[in-house]
Amino acid sequence: MNNSAVGSALKYPCERCPIRKLKVFRPFAPEELEFVKTFKSGELNVESRATILTEGTSSTHLFTVLEGWAFRYKMLPDGRRQLLNFALPGDFLGLQASLFKEMSHSVEALTPMLLCVFPRERLWKLFEQYPGLAFDVTWLGSREEQILGENLLSIGRRTALERTAFLLLHLHERAKAVGLAPADSFSPPLTQQHLADALGLSIVHTNKTLKRLSDRKIIRWKNRELEILDVEALREIAWWEDDEAGRVRPLI
Amino acid sequence: MNNSAVGSALKYPCERCPIRKLKVFRPFAPEELEFVKTFKSGELNVESRATILTEGTSSTHLFTVLEGWAFRYKMLPDGRRQLLNFALPGDFLGLQASLFKEMSHSVEALTPMLLCVFPRERLWKLFEQYPGLAFDVTWLGSREEQILGENLLSIGRRTALERTAFLLLHLHERAKAVGLAPADSFSPPLTQQHLADALGLSIVHTNKTLKRLSDRKIIRWKNRELEILDVEALREIAWWEDDEAGRVRPLI
């Protein structure tokens, strides 16, 4: 990992954790909060473009995103790259390296990030003593699976235009959920190369597809800021089904 | 669900569960075995082609595959279908409907199947009282995520030929792992339409691609039996990386 050192003073002690304020998450029981405080071993500042986890390697730490954007990806030996999903505040990184021997994908920062760090050995203790938290971990993993499934449908069966519309909506929904897109305009910190690799398209074709959406006045993409001018049109193109139900962690 | 009733006499009481014999799984502790016996509410026989779970619906049950093959899939409103993954003995079905409000994909049987049935309410008790089993559930979910990630890379970035080679190897590995492919020859119960929908290709192009592999004497596909004549060639085409490490559930 090529990133800066763990700070000595925590920006966010667990009591003031910015993640728990988000309404997507359930509140902690007091004893869970106590445990999480012992679970957290520090905070990590990561630079934009830094590699946080690498496919095929193991990691002694687990991370929760506190601030910033990242993306998960896999590569073929000849350099072709596929983005699997994006990570935003509240997302969990490195679970696979804890459950298996190694990561099955890599993770790279899109912006400067602040990560909450947990040592992987304590994961087992979490399962043993805090079933509610274990349930959260499982929930997070399963949500990830859900998103990958949606992506698979998109890349396997949607046309370039439909796929692009779907991805933009998806990014918008996720950004909204963590308060990073108050309106229909937001700034996903992505280049068209990132979009292309997420969509399974070439960069040229991605550009042409974005232009088609711009020409139809459905989106506007200028200076790294994406504006969705016509959500409904985008949804229609993407065959978007409003089943965001179930994205919020239930209290059992 | 259009399938036959739960049998009164169990074919496999937990002590003789066929799944646990497979070396991919860890042995149970005696008290875990006791609990699992109370967790299991019966067995379900499912006909070939039956729908086991439906996207967008909730399910009061969770299933473990004891015998047979199934596939998970998603569909677009206009009928385009994408297979996400296959389910073989040992796989868990319906977790999402337990964690979220509803299933995010459907599941259909490819052969007659025997399923082990659990009521979803008991899942929480499992997390509370049997962290080892909770860990297993998380592990299973995470492995699913891993496979979806591999598929996403395949469909997004591999060519039709590479993709097909990869899928055939994947199926072979999975069948071997549960003893359904003793040699390099096995019988995945699939039509070319299933393959096409798993690969994100048209059925015509799938056929042409299979023929290319047959012409090169790398595979043989006749009478529903697939024979892999040249594993090495297939691996080379698929850019297969031998990282099956970590597929076996560790004992922590």
Add this chain to the structure above:
DNA sequence: CGACTTGTTGATGTACATCAAGGTACGTGG
């Protein structure tokens, strides 16, 4: 009664025209 046609169905094979997406090249612009 068994063996041999015939019809039906679902899966597979292949040819051809078409089109969506790719790749290279060379712009522009912050």
Add this chain to the structure above:
DNA sequence: CCACGTACCTTGATGTACATCAACAAGTCG
């Protein structure tokens, strides 16, 4: 300088249409 835009040509994948083949059921005849 790196990201974005766009023109031109190429190619991989699609869709339609139709032929083939195996499996099975029904009907017919020796």
